[in-house]
Amino acid sequence: MNMKKQLLLALLIAGSVASFAQEQRVKIESKVIFKPHWFMQVQAGAAHTLGEADFSDLISPAAAINVGYKFAPIFGVRIGASGWQAKGGWVTPQQTYAFNYLQGNADLMVDLSTLFCKFNPNRIFNAYLFGGVGFNHAFSNDKANSLDTNMYQMEYLWKDSKNSIAGRFGLGCDLRLNDRLAINIEGNANALSDKFNSKKAGNCDWQFNALVGLSIKLGKSYTQTAPVYYEAEPVAPQPVQPQSVVEQPTPKEVVAVVEPMKQNVFFALNSARIQDDQLAKINSLVDYLKQYPNAKVDITGYADKGTGTAKINMKLSQARANNVAEALVSKGISTDRITIGAKGDTVQPFASPEEDRACICIAE
Structure with missing residues (x-):
């Protein structure tokens, strides 16, 4: 009976998260030349x-x-x-x-x-x-x-x-x-x-x-250059995952399974500044790391291959990862829980250049 109730609760939570997560269309402002x-x-x-x-x-x-x-x-x-x-x-x-x-x-x-x-x-x-x-x-x-x-x-x-x-x-x-x-x-x-x-x-x-x-x-x-749009990853509050209970004959022991969190922080063209519309993702990472004190986060910066040189893009992706790390530290996350990496334009993790201007953050 307990297992059935927990399965039903997990389905309800998944449904609520799916209804909340909607596509956001983000605009990069046009430039006047x-x-x-x-x-x-x-x-x-x-x-x-x-x-x-x-x-x-x-x-x-x-x-x-x-x-x-x-x-x-x-x-x-x-x-x-x-x-x-x-x-x-x-x-x-x-x-x-x-x-x-x-x-x-x-x-x-x-x-x-x-x-x-x-x-x-x-x-x-x-x-x-x-x-x-x-x-x-x-x-x-x-x-x-x-x-x-x-x-x-x-x-x-x-x-x-x-x-x-x-x-x-x-x-x-x-x-x-x-x-x-x-x-x-x-x-x-x-x-x-x-x-x-x-x-x-x-x-x-x-x-x-x-x-x-x-x-x-x-x-x-x-x-005036035309404005650029890209589909940003929706920002949704990360629910506390239901705990799976393994019934033992006697006594009963509860084992908690913590699911990792992933957040993709996107950046504007040739910029390492964290935009206002991405701050909610930083806050979600902070909440997760504070809720699970033993969890650590791996931050990897990227740049799109279509602009700049390989050398410039490597520096840009490193700066993006550093800025995300500094934002976490400023909110109380210890540096020994943070790992930083940069791929430049050697790896293009997404389908469009706008999305490849990003940091992929995985906390677990």
């Missing part, structure tokens, strides 16, 4: 040429158009044309004059947001720094030539045109609208020849620009 691309900037705003007159009297319209190529997540280059109008003046007597200019530019750009916060194509605010050189062609200086210069002698007054080399630097940002468009805001400073505004100052002439416009990506700036 930078892609080199061309871009264009169209800008308009205001310029200020540093001089003796009041700040507001020396403000003039400005515009720019640039075409660039971002060849790395952090670095890019661009060429462009900027210009429109510049102003000069003096205060005794107060007089101002305007002239026109066109400047060709070549800049090296540094993406500050990616430099400090890593590449993210969906970031809203993206700041950049740039520096470069320009060739400035100033013309239409008729107003300066028509002024009464008896009270103020302009030693560098020019008539038809004036060419000069410019050094430039600035700071800007893009406010993302979508994958192709962003609102562009930029401020830049240009150091020009002392003759640019027709006045002798003994140092370079400075012109500052504040510009607003659009940044347009002319190609896809990133690619």
Whole structure:
């Protein structure tokens, strides 16, 4: 009668475990990879040429158009044309004059947001720094030539045109609208020849620009790998196995049979970090080892053969086994109860590469 009851109890426990253990579909997140691309900037705003007159009297319209190529997540280059109008003046007597200019530019750009916060194509605010050189062609200086210069002698007054080399630097940002468009805001400073505004100052002439416009990506700036799925081994609580009772004539002696436990801990591609969805398996091993103090656990690490080299995969499988062992030790399991091994990609215990990124743990 006792044996029949125990057999019935074992069948009920097996049925409950089978109903609990369901397939879990685990997703490995896709990766975002930078892609080199061309871009264009169209800008308009205001310029200020540093001089003796009041700040507001020396403000003039400005515009720019640039075409660039971002060849790395952090670095890019661009060429462009900027210009429109510049102003000069003096205060005794107060007089101002305007002239026109066109400047060709070549800049090296540094993406500050990616430099400090890593590449993210969906970031809203993206700041950049740039520096470069320009060739400035100033013309239409008729107003300066028509002024009464008896009270103020302009030693560098020019008539038809004036060419000069410019050094430039600035700071800007893009406010993302979508994958192709962003609102562009930029401020830049240009150091020009002392003759640019027709006045002798003994140092370079400075012109500052504040510009607003659009940044347009002319190609896809990133690619995204497809997510990978694999069927993970279900995590189910390991039931306490029913004890088999062997009846002896007299006295009756009970012999307990302890079944070994096996847990497969899976890892992400090229990673030895234990993922959150695998922690329940570690906890099950700890519970088993604490319930049976004489039991020991053997941990063997593996790596899939389809990625990496044999040398890299051996190190990776060893790191995976070490991390599982450290997780058990951190929960109170003695190191003398743990055996660690690594197979690299020499053995592929499962049918798919995703499953072969694993540690097989057998406790008994």
